Amino acid sequence: MTRSSRWNADRLPGVDRAIASPNATRDGQPISFSRAPSADLERWIGRFYVTIVDTPPDHHLECGLLSDFACIRIQLRGRWQANTADRIKTADNAAMLFGPQSHRMPVSVAGSFTSVGAFLRPGVCHALNGPKLADLVDRLEHFADIGLPGQRWLTMFDPQGSPEDWVQSMEYEMRCLIAERAVREPDPISARFEAAAFTDPTISVAKLAEDFGVEQRRLERIVRRDFGMAPKQVLRRARALDMASHLRGVADHAEAEAIALRYYDQSHLIREFTELFGMSPRQFVERPQPLMTLGLETRQARRLETIRRLEPGEVKPWE
Numbered sequence: 001m002t003r004s005s006r007w008n009a010d011r012l013p014g015v016d017r018a019i020a021s022p023n024a025t026r027d028g029q030p031i032s033f034s035r036a037p038s039a040d041l042e043r044w045i046g047r048f049y050v051t052i053v054d055t056p057p058d059h060h061l062e063c064g065l066l067s068d069f070a071c072i073r074i075q076l077r078g079r080w081q082a083n084t085a086d087r088i089k090t091a092d093n094a095a096m097l098f099g100p101q102s103h104r105m106p107v108s109v110a111g112s113f114t115s116v117g118a119f120l121r122p123g124v125c126h127a128l129n130g131p132k133l134a135d136l137v138d139r140l141e142h143f144a145d146i147g148l149p150g151q152r153w154l155t156m157f158d159p160q161g162s163p164e165d166w167v168q169s170m171e172y173e174m175r176c177l178i179a180e181r182a183v184r185e186p187d188p189i190s191a192r193f194e195a196a197a198f199t200d201p202t203i204s205v206a207k208l209a210e211d212f213g214v215e216q217r218r219l220e221r222i223v224r225r226d227f228g229m230a231p232k233q234v235l236r237r238a239r240a241l242d243m244a245s246h247l248r249g250v251a252d253h254a255e256a257e258a259i260a261l262r263y264y265d266q267s268h269l270i271r272e273f274t275e276l277f278g279m280s281p282r283q284f285v286e287r288p289q290p291l292m293t294l295g296l297e298t299r300q301a302r303r304l305e306t307i308r309r310l311e312p313g314e315v316k317p318w319e
Contacts, residue, residue: 016288019055031297033163046119047302050163054112063291064104070120071098078113085138095143095150099136123186123226133228190226198303201238205231250297
């Protein structure tokens, strides 16, 4: 695994120089403004984000997303297209709930774009009596189709406001949503599984069930309900997302060797990575991946804070 662990250090990630953002990594990749939620929302929200990217008017970006959590995404600018499990869906200004992805979802956007949103913690859809998460995997739903106030979300962002102002607006709306729709609390077992996937995604499901003090079948049922797929799939995807973050330069470089050693050998990495991302690790590094990198960076900030490698508000290793 020595060679694979050096790929990101030896070769800078491909960057689309036609796009610009107020926030960027040291190598010029756009990143979002993001932060953890206020204390009263910690059980419900993993991360809020605000993404603002400017491009030439005729610019067309082909990329993709691979997220391990359901996400409220409010698209305020840009012409979007997503190749979901159902069909190709398009949107301009839209409020949507994206399910988690089991593999890379092709997404394109024309022109400059602004996207804001909130990554939901596992179990939140169930707690809010929302759609079954298994039915949302690799799919998205417009707010109007699931009984959420889409127009209110689309119009609550002051164009003159700062990203922090916009996050505070989202926090207010989430508090309202929880007060109106919550029928239970998110399951603490799912929160523990989330933390375990961030810490060591090579751990066995049997070992986690033992650590949590629950029967393995019960753990599997809870994870399927709150993550939308089997525990082994969740852990396998988490391992690949950590590697993808490393390859795109939005990870703690001190973890590089440990992340690489989660794979048996180079062929194991290439096979599993290609299955999830639709391209080899080398292609993933060489091609610009702005949308994917935006999502990976937000996830990695959340992960590092969860496992206490990064304090909230601290400068990230890639900035």
